[in-house]
Amino acid sequence: MITPERAMRAKAIQLGKLAVEATTSAGSGHPTTALSLAHLATVLMYRVMRWDPKHPDAPGADRLVLSEGHAVPIIYAACADLGVTILPGNHARPMTRDDLMALRSIASPIDGHPNPSLGFPFFDAATGSLGQGLSVAAGLGAAARLDALEKTIYCLIGDGESREGQIWEAMDFIADHRLGNVVAIFNCNTLGQSDFVSPAEDWQHLQRKAEAFGWTALVVDGHDPSAIETALRRRPPGSNGQPLAIIARTVKGWGVPSLGGPGHHGTPVPKSGLAAVLSELDKRAAEQGVANLDPAALAGALAIEPPLPAPASRPAGNPVGFLTALGADPKLAETVRSKRSMAPRRAYGLALQSLGAANPAVVALDADVKNSTHAQDFARAYPERYFEARIAEQNMISAAVGLASGRKIPFASTFGRFLERAFDQVEMGIIGGANLKLVGSHVGVTLASDGPSQMALADIAFMRTFAHVTDFRGNPALTVLTPSDAASTYSMVMAMAVFPSACYLRAVRADLPILYDETESFPFGGHKVLRRPAEGGKRIVLIAAGYLVHSCLKAADALKTQGITAGVVDAYALPLDAAPLLALAGPDGIILSVEDTYVGGLGSELAEAVGQTRAGPRLHVLAVHKVPKSGRTPDDVLAYVHLSVDEIVAAAAGVQ
């Protein structure tokens, strides 16, 4: 009869050995970090977590988020030992020891850092860029609470990693929303990559910080299975309460004196030294009286509790159309009717509220600008599905990743400019295949009065790159949308909600004339020809998105008086199918791309298409080439950056 205590000690050493072997086999990786987690991983995966290795992503299963993703070999070792299901659909099969030893090889789903999209469903999100996991855990905890699932989300965080400010954004967020179903475990092994961690991240400071952030913080010996289990079981049941942080004091390279101290981070044991290291770990087993235990008895002593039953998700209905939604607010409807104009961001709020009514899976987050982005329309109607993220954009995005993994459709909004500080988090979401719905408001220079610190001018260059990356579903990894009126904004938000891959909507602040009927559809990859150029001769086509579509329409009117019939196109989506646009301009034509952002957006998209064609139109790009400043009106700032209607007209006439 093996006690659970002895079984956990034996298993931890077995897993440690496997992790060391795997990294030696790979020729890279982080064996010493993995060894510091050997006992924590064992207690979680073999004793405390309620889950099923055959169905690692069962909705009712407890979850483990490995924020310090480089420690993943210890988790892979457990998954190989337990035969956890890997690979999707028909390819699904139990993970083997051979899979483990194929760590980091090009044909293997056992990647260098956690990534569910490669076929490793035990994980909910890609990690590896540090500081993001606790936010993902928060999103998973929020999703579980909405589904009344009494599961627990465990998150393993490195001590050096806890220097990332995002960790503290997540600590605040979890405390704010009383996500008592999230447990943060700090792995205090005292060593970073290049040195010992700062005293500011030692176990005493981490305990004080966690308490100051409103958490219960327990310090344990991270290599004492019983102490770890006791601490973890002190979490009060229920998903609504004060969160628990475990400060685990551990040893990097545990069990192997030759791997202790600085200088061993991310360094696999050479093949020549492997036997010695493994025998050191065998010695630890012998010293603890857990060497050569009977495998069957060991397995019996470590029975894993099954996941909780999970209700089916509630079905979604059909959201109402733009005019119906508008009609629900008679005052707004009247204003729109009389002015024939409305701000795209206002239409976003209206659309989000309609989605909320139709689909219980739709949730929203915003970073204390909900009255500007109009996410507040949703927040007021569905407060239980709205998560105020406060002024902390990185946590908001990673929390949205967790909500998406928790079977929700998360719309996360703030000024497009402020999403820039979360681009790492956006990319990690894309790497893991998270179905994110991002909304950036106040894009372009027409924000005017607040100045460049609030204007999204480089967001499109970064986001567009992912429009040309194919995700594991076969879709563009990110679809970028810049609507030019309220009706198209509303329609695109509806389309975002049902599209199975990530999207980014760029919502203009200003009131814009309404161009489209509510019946118009806006397929991703498409565009709208608002004016056709004169046939034959040297055609000219003005292409823009958002605010500048209206400037181009005015410019076309002015060109008409000069006898030039220019085409005008609303290029609302990236990626853009450019072929029809090249045909519209014709072989001798000229395309004028007009954009109130820095280069890297629409103009680059068109240039990449035009540059390939020998017999095709030429392209001229009008974009922003200086840092803007405050102006009291959009026209003031557009003139400052040389994008006034007059300058568009002059450019068009000039290239004619």
Next chain:
Amino acid sequence: MITPERAMRAKAIQLGKLAVEATTSAGSGHPTTALSLAHLATVLMYRVMRWDPKHPDAPGADRLVLSEGHAVPIIYAACADLGVTILPGNHARPMTRDDLMALRSIASPIDGHPNPSLGFPFFDAATGSLGQGLSVAAGLGAAARLDALEKTIYCLIGDGESREGQIWEAMDFIADHRLGNVVAIFNCNTLGQSDFVSPAEDWQHLQRKAEAFGWTALVVDGHDPSAIETALRRRPPGSNGQPLAIIARTVKGWGVPSLGGPGHHGTPVPKSGLAAVLSELDKRAAEQGVANLDPAALAGALAIEPPLPAPASRPAGNPVGFLTALGADPKLAETVRSKRSMAPRRAYGLALQSLGAANPAVVALDADVKNSTHAQDFARAYPERYFEARIAEQNMISAAVGLASGRKIPFASTFGRFLERAFDQVEMGIIGGANLKLVGSHVGVTLASDGPSQMALADIAFMRTFAHVTDFRGNPALTVLTPSDAASTYSMVMAMAVFPSACYLRAVRADLPILYDETESFPFGGHKVLRRPAEGGKRIVLIAAGYLVHSCLKAADALKTQGITAGVVDAYALPLDAAPLLALAGPDGIILSVEDTYVGGLGSELAEAVGQTRAGPRLHVLAVHKVPKSGRTPDDVLAYVHLSVDEIVAAAAGVQ
């Protein structure tokens, strides 16, 4: 005789009135936030700070960093009242009341948020995107200590703003480096933009958090000038010690009941209501017995202490060349000689160390990867000029902005991938004109084994946008450099140090063959033709940067065996002068852009040039179009993303 106490109360109300008038004049802005800072700004600028309104940027002057940039009208009001010098060079003149009332107009340097590059030298850095100011203050404090200047850096932070994780990265950094010359002042007015701040950011929690982060934290009434002054003067002298945080309890919309409570953020008082608001503030003056004080007596009661004398900066010498630097490390020199190869990141460390020897203004920061980026070579040689930022990239970048403003040349390095989470901070540095030297290592897919969470693939798309923005000096706002060997890396790092605008160097991880002599120079905007294409006919030119330059050379060798003499170009710099490359390929030629990043980099740069020309070469872009994964060798991953030498050859032959 007016006591300082009464004078400060009177002045605070005067400034508050001016701030309200200015935002009404602008028709936008944040009068209520400004009023919450009226007394804090007055005590700092009229009483505690040692500075000279005629020379607001004197090196020996105490500094004020307004992290909550939207509160700037109260600072502008003080600057107009004191006639602080604005505008550069010959245009320099004292700020007037008219300047203040021109707030946010297109022709005015009095922008919506602080921006020194527009001609407002009182500020050291652009702020407005929240959470960054304390890091800037840390950089200024570090620079002052290096110069043995006993000045103090004050930083005003909003309570809601303190939700940004970067604030806590900065709190750790300042405590780590014992920057006792930095004083953090939290403006606890209890209101954010869309709601009350979270309890997690109330004054009690902020005090507990600051103490847990190792600071002394004093709570004061933020509208009691004497209490504020007493607290500020409790900072122990010297620039090396435990930092002081002031938790100031304030009232948003102080003095004007009708502006209190939620719903007044960022809302100017309408012209119709201005008189009533101003008379409310006059009532406060009367109640406090400070109405209608004699202006001369008031000015006399508020004499500002002058700045400290500052030593001239020490002159820079000439750094040694690549081979000399290499020679100083005989073992490394021998390896390089025998293998004829060296990693660009290794050459970066060598170059940085040489710069450190030659120029006392050169400083370095790294985010706990200094043994990977090789910033450790500098850290070991010049520990007093190296600032370990730990795993906190946002703080590192904004601290570099502060160091640059403090007359240093800061090289900040980490994996290029991890800079993505600091793109907001990079852009704020660029907006303010900070002379940043950014270094991103491990760029491209050839990092291989660690996988996509560590590979910089979208960095170039974002950074390139700023290569096409002209900064206030007339330079590209950011020059992006991707060297293909160690000698060119060394040379480019030398050039970065003397170039007066921001640069971003992308350093490959892998050992690369050495292509260049140490005498070769690499002018920004230039390129190197390594192979000329065969004259006449349908020429083909392969263009790449970094690792893939070597793949293209191999591809050219293989094409030669097929009778195709392809050109090969090392396009190491963005912006790129493309005209010579178009000429090299000729009107009937083909340019093949080969890049191991997502789209938005070199290929877009070339496309924008090619797309304009009617009689010119065509362009084909080979880039990364799927999310990579781990592979055990660079070749494995290059093949996975279809960038093997064979595929380059096939593409080249195919378009021939």
